Each structure stands twice: as C-alpha cells, then as structure tokens.
Amino acid sequence: MKPREILYEKLRHLVVEDPREARRLFHQLLDSGGPALDQFLGSISSPSDGRLRQLVANAPRNHRDRERLIPHLIAWQESETDEFTQRAISHTLDALDVRSNAQTALALEVARLTTSIGREMAQRERLNRELEIAQEVQAHLFPQYLPPVAALDYCGQCRPAREIGGDYYDFLELPEGRLGIAIGDVSGKGIGAALLMASLEASLRAQAAVRHELVDLIKQVSRLVCEASSTNRYATLFYAEYDPRSLQLSYVNAGHNPPIVLRHSATACEVMRLETGGPVVGLLRHSYQQGGFLLRTGDQIVLFTDGISESMNVHDEEWGENRLIECVKNCRGLSAHETIARILAATDAFSAGASQHDDMTLVVLRVLV
Structure with a gap:
C-alpha cells in the first residue's frame, strides 16, 4: 500500500483501540504539514470515517492548528451526519474569532467557496460519467x-x-x-x-x-x-x-x-x-x-x-x-x-x-x- 493508505489504516484502527496514540500520531502529521496532511484529510470523507473526523476536529491545540484545518472542517460540517462529530467541528470553528480576525474570516469564505466548487465539480463529473455510460448502452x-x-x-x-x-x-x-x-x-x-x-x-x-x-x-x-x-x-x-x-x-x-x-x-x-x-x-x-x-x-x-x-x-x-x-x-x-x-x-x-x-x-x- 501507499504511505497515505498505510497511515489511514493505522489511524482508523488506533482511533478505536487506542485514542491517545491516535491523537499523538495525528499531531505528528499536523506538525509536519505539507501534502501528506492534506491528502490524509481529503481521504476521510466517507460515512465510515466519522471517528477519524471527530479525532481531527478535537485535535487543534492552538489557533494555528485550527486555521490549518479550517477548509476541511467546513467541508465536513456541511455534510456531517454524526452528532458528536458535528459538535466537535462546530466547537473548533466557534473558537475562531471571525469578527475580529479579518484574515480568518477571509479564509473561512475561501474555504466555503472552494468546498462548494469542489462539490459542483464532483457532481458534474458523476453526471458526465453517467451520460458516458448511457451513451455506450444506447450505442449497443x-x-x-x-x-x-x-x-x-x-x-x-x-x-x-x-x-x-x-x-x-x-x-x-x-x-x-x-x-x-x-x-x-x-x-x-x-x-x-x-x-x-x-x-x-x-x-x-x-x-x-x-x-x-x-x-x-x-x-x-x-x-x-x-x-x-x-x-x-x-x-x-x-x-x-x-x-x-x-x-x-x-x-x-x-x-x-x-x-x-x-x-x-x-x-x-x-x-x-x-x-x-x-x-x-x-x-x-x-x-x-x-x-x-x-x-x-x-x-x-x-x-x-x-x-x-x-x-x-x-x-x-x-x-x-x-x-x-x-x-x-x-x-x-x-x-x-x-x-x-x-x-x-x-x-x-x-x-x-x-x-x-x-x-x-x-x-x-x-x-x-
């Protein structure tokens, strides 16, 4: 498996068996930053990944951590179905003083727009694929x-x-x-x-x-x-x-x-x-x-x-x-x-x-x- 897949499987088991170790491992990933963090956060979008999203939402230790996770937390907030994960996400986002921090407010708006555009593009890709399949079926x-x-x-x-x-x-x-x-x-x-x-x-x-x-x-x-x-x-x-x-x-x-x-x-x-x-x-x-x-x-x-x-x-x-x-x-x-x-x-x-x-x-x- 790829390193990202290995990390995903490891954290998926640790978050159930040893939450403290899962939190420690994620903090290491959060501190390292870079593409590995974004790739991991982008991969935990299925309903079965609720515990991992809850881990991420509870992980920020300071303002910098919160700002680093803003785009993903906002994206999850609009589609999250688990009540406890939803509360954890809201709590972390509420801790950001968007009224007094213009930079953070701008980041939130950009994240919202990015999330909306991403959903739109994903929907169009699905529709295009469905049309391709329908075209293939009709041709036959x-x-x-x-x-x-x-x-x-x-x-x-x-x-x-x-x-x-x-x-x-x-x-x-x-x-x-x-x-x-x-x-x-x-x-x-x-x-x-x-x-x-x-x-x-x-x-x-x-x-x-x-x-x-x-x-x-x-x-x-x-x-x-x-x-x-x-x-x-x-x-x-x-x-x-x-x-x-x-x-x-x-x-x-x-x-x-x-x-x-x-x-x-x-x-x-x-x-x-x-x-x-x-x-x-x-x-x-x-x-x-x-x-x-x-x-x-x-x-x-x-x-x-x-x-x-x-x-x-x-x-x-x-x-x-x-x-x-x-x-x-x-x-x-x-x-x-x-x-x-x-x-x-x-x-x-x-x-x-x-x-x-x-x-x-x-x-x-x-x-x-």
Whole structure:
C-alpha cells in the first residue's frame, strides 16, 4: 500500500483501540504539514470515517492548528451526519474569532467557496460519467449485426445531437429470409427520449416475433409505448418487411417522414414516397393501414428522420427534402454505406458550422441485380 493508505489504516484502527496514540500520531502529521496532511484529510470523507473526523476536529491545540484545518472542517460540517462529530467541528470553528480576525474570516469564505466548487465539480463529473455510460448502452441498442439478405445492400447510421438521443433504427432477421426495417423519432430529447426509444425498440422486436400482420403489430406497439410513457410522449415510426423472393416491401408509416424510393431508367429518375399508415405511436389507440410496394432491381430506398431534412445553416435555412432527393440521385451506383456518408457530408457542407440541433438518422437500401 501507499504511505497515505498505510497511515489511514493505522489511524482508523488506533482511533478505536487506542485514542491517545491516535491523537499523538495525528499531531505528528499536523506538525509536519505539507501534502501528506492534506491528502490524509481529503481521504476521510466517507460515512465510515466519522471517528477519524471527530479525532481531527478535537485535535487543534492552538489557533494555528485550527486555521490549518479550517477548509476541511467546513467541508465536513456541511455534510456531517454524526452528532458528536458535528459538535466537535462546530466547537473548533466557534473558537475562531471571525469578527475580529479579518484574515480568518477571509479564509473561512475561501474555504466555503472552494468546498462548494469542489462539490459542483464532483457532481458534474458523476453526471458526465453517467451520460458516458448511457451513451455506450444506447450505442449497443442500434444494430450490431446486419442479417444477410439476398440481392440487398443496406445499412443505417444515427448521429445524435447530444450525448444520447431519441432517434431509432433497427433491422430484424425474420423467417424465410425476410428483413424487418424500422426507423423512428421519439419526441423530446435527452434521457427521457432515450428511455422511450429503448422501450419502442423492445416493444417492436417483441411484437415482430409473434405477429405477422403489420397493422396489428403497429397497433400493439402503439399501445405498449402509450402504457410505458407519459401522456405527452410519442414517437413517429416507419416499419417495413422486405421479402427478397418477391421483392415486395410491406410497410406501415405511423406519422414518420415518408421514405423516398428512387427508380432510375435510361432517361429519368422517378421519385415515390411511402406514406400509407396512420398517426404517431404512443398517444392514442388508432387503426392503421398497410401499404405495399413492389421494388425493382436498382431501386434506392432512403429512410430518414427530420434531423436530416431540417438540418439548418447559420441563416436558419433548412436543407430540405428536395436537396436530399437530389443528393441521393447523385449517389446512383454507390453502396448503401457510401450513400449515407455522401448525404451526411452534404448536410455538413450546407450547415457550414452551424450547430446540430436534432438527431440525424439514415437507413439506405439498394436492390441489387
């Protein structure tokens, strides 16, 4: 163990078994001063160290000792729960004539401010660590594996505006080589949105495993999200199932930005939207309609959240869906991964340094030959 740890363990036992020896040993440390004293005093902050804090509070022999211990005594006084230790601390601090000693009064104020700043910094560090953990957990909620699908190139990406976000996308491996495709946008931001996003994912995956009718599936997902969230929380959701044998894409659009289908010919590019469905999930019980779309070789399908289309520049101008469509047209022949990279690069170039105000999520599919 380090010398500081050895001293801590020795005093921790002596203060119970031989208080006089503990007091003598601490006086030696107090007389030596320096970093060793501050390190020791800074280490006895847990509730189990009450006896050690009481030893320190009773240790001052003179005004100099009291002034040396002021910052630590003040820090402990505001959080101490042991009655006897609290009394010992108060008695030592009361012995300082702060009314007549301006220097001591200044030292007390500095100590109070230092303690307050220290608590604030410690709290921020804890919150930052908790956000880092939440970010790591949420990152693993997004697909870690892309089920292989015959003649289909696809991928997705989410870029949160904050440490954690409320956008959602997922790929589900279904029987007979089919693929489930989901994208959603939860209302609000931060921890609340992230929790609802996790609930949405869990509900959709659970229902997709047992239900085959998409309308019934989305209706049940909406009910589950409604029961798991407050009345003002909801989510837009687009869910589709793709059958590579027939090239059929069956879907329900629950209030989400209609995905774009681009179909190229020798002379033109036809743009179609997948709009059929119903309202957002999680607010009220609604009925939904199922849409169907027969894909062809070479079709590009782009699913996106409004963080993409509503990306803004420094002049508060939106990028817009028209620019998105033109960008995708220029991605003909590129892989799904390259297409996503090209779209994000285009939005970044448009925003030209403006801060990202919303989560940005994309899913791109290409029907191969």
